[in-house]
Each structure stands twice: as C-alpha cells, then as structure tokens.
Amino acid sequence: MTLAAQLLDWYYKNARDLPWRKDTDAYKIWVSEIMLQQTRVEAVKGYYKRWMERFPTPEILAQASEQEVLHYWQGLGYYSRARNLLTGVKEVCAVYNGKVPADEAVIQSLPGVGEYTAGAIASIAYNRPAPAIDGNVLRIFSRLFCLREDIARQTTKREVRRLVQRHIPGQCPGDFNQALMDLGAAVCIPLRPRCQLCPLTNLCKAYELDIQDTLPVRAPKKQPLLVVLAAGLILYNGHYLVRQRPETGLLAGMWEFPAVELTDEQAAASELKETLWQECRQQVNVGTRQYHYIHTFSHRKWDIAFYECQWLSGEALPERTAWLSADELSTVPWAGPHHKVAVALAVRET
DNA sequence: AACGCGGGGAC
DNA sequence: GTCCCAGCGTT
Known part of the structure; x- marks a missing residue:
C-alpha cells in the first residue's frame, strides 16, 4: 500500500463532519480556508455558519459593506482576512463572472490567498493535484521523513512540498489534503503525538527512531511587547463617545472607546484628558476606573483600563469619531477588549 | 528572512 | 503560565 492509500483508508473511517464539507462549492471552500488560517476548527464553525446564512454566494458578499463584513468577523482575529476576502470576491464577480x-495560479492571485490556500481550494473544489502545505503537513512530514530543519525555513517548506507532490494521489487530492489536516489535528498533534492511532507508523522515520516528540523543530518566538493604555467612557445625552481605528495596522477599521498609550501609568488621568481634547475635541473630567483587562495579541500585550469620564463641553467631532447610543453599541465591530466593555455598557442600560 | 497581524483552546 | 493553530502581506 502507498502512503496515500493508507492515509485515505484511515480518513474514510475517521473524517470529521465539518460544515464546509457538505459540498465542494469553491466559494464555500474559499471562505472556510480563509477563516481557518491560523485558527482552530472549533473556533471557525460558528462563524462559518453565520457567514453562510448572511453571505451564501459571492454576489451577495460582494454587495456587503466592509463594516458589516468586519462585524461578522468580530472576535475571529486577523481582520485583514475579512477585507481581503471581500476584495477578492468583488474581483471574482467583476472579472470571473x-x-x-x-487554476491554482489564478486562485493565488486573489488577495489573501497564498500558496497554501490556493492549493487547498484547487484540490478540494476542483480536484487538482495541488499540495496544500500548512502547519499540520509540515509537522506530519517533518516526522515521517525526520526533517530536522526549522519548519519556518523556506528550504524546509520546499522540501516538504516536494515530498507531498510525490505522494499526492491523482484521483482524490482534496481528500488527501484534508486527510492530512485531520491526521494533524487528531493524531500527529504537536505535543505527545498519538502514534498508536496513526495509520502511517510503518512509514514514519521519527517513530522508528522514537524521536517524534522532538519534531518538528521550530524557532522560539519572542514575547509580546507590553503596552499600557487608558480609555475613556464618556456618556453624554445617552450616547457614548467612540471612534474607529485607522485603516491599517492592528485591529484596522474596528471601533474603540478613545484611548491613549501611557508611558507613565500614574499619569493616566491627565494623559487621557489631554488626548480626548486633542483627538476628539471634548473637554472632560476623568473619574474612576471601571474596567481593567490584560489582552494578549500575538505580538502585543495590552494592559488597558477604562475610566468613567464626566463630559463638560465639546466642539464638532473629528472624522471617524461618533456618539453611539447604548442600542447602537452592538452595531459596530469592536476592537478586542473594547467589545467586553461595550457589551457591559449595553447591558447596564437595560 | 523577519515582522505585523487575534484570539482562544489544550495542556 | 506556554504553545500554536487549515497563513498572508509587507518590508
């Protein structure tokens, strides 16, 4: 038996029942693959179902606003995925009817679609024998063939690609690729792989040498930078002062309560008061601290405190700034921990 | 090649 | 607490 045959036998007995495996519509596969980038299956399921109820076809998605799309993506992370998907779907509607x-190369030309995602869509939706090299495949093949190089290196990825190319079946490449995902998720897991359950142990060099726990090799990542923030909760005439983050960078386009990065945590009140005037044109008195969160991103750690403020006076609001009623707080996409506060304030109002 | 970009589940 | 996930785009 070939590697593919052994793997597919296992897959047809153990395949997960996932919402995006009901059919092979390329749009649905596309959406699922984008949502699954760096994101676990369990986290995606609910978002995928809600998405497909609201945006069942490329045409419907293409007509949606970026704000609504971000709202449906809120909490899933890596929000450029949502914008790129919207841009890509518009392109598909305009250029590809x-x-x-x-074609794999054409798929990869769409924004947000890289080598992995193009291979996944081409193989699953169109039965093309394209490799789809993700973290699972890198881990599985580094163990199967005892690759000791850092899997983040380009040379390692090229080597794995060559190996996958050699083993991918012409008949059902999509099943083969998805079988590798399921094997990586359930059996050939990062820590303490469950080799007793694995259909490929007879081919696995790491298993033969009993070094599966030492693979794959991955360079350690550095710890996130601490950022201390103070945010203002300004309620005036039944409305809260909020603003939209810039179009690029962290949490781009998401909404937040006005905040300032602190160099001196003791100066929170004065810094916040100054920022609210400079950036929002509102005069306030900063009151007591109401909420406090530690929120860790992949490369930043926010220590953010929310202060209740007393509104005194103000000029016209700058761009990307607004007063929202408690009811309206649930209508915008929120930036990270600001969402928790928005929910708490909306509840408090009722 | 290195970095920016989120959030959460498993241990 | 740590790890890392069905990665991509920019620099």
Missing part, C-alpha cells in the same frame, strides 16, 4: 477560478 462570479465563478471562482479553477
């Missing part, structure tokens, strides 16, 4: 292209 609403039909996702079948």
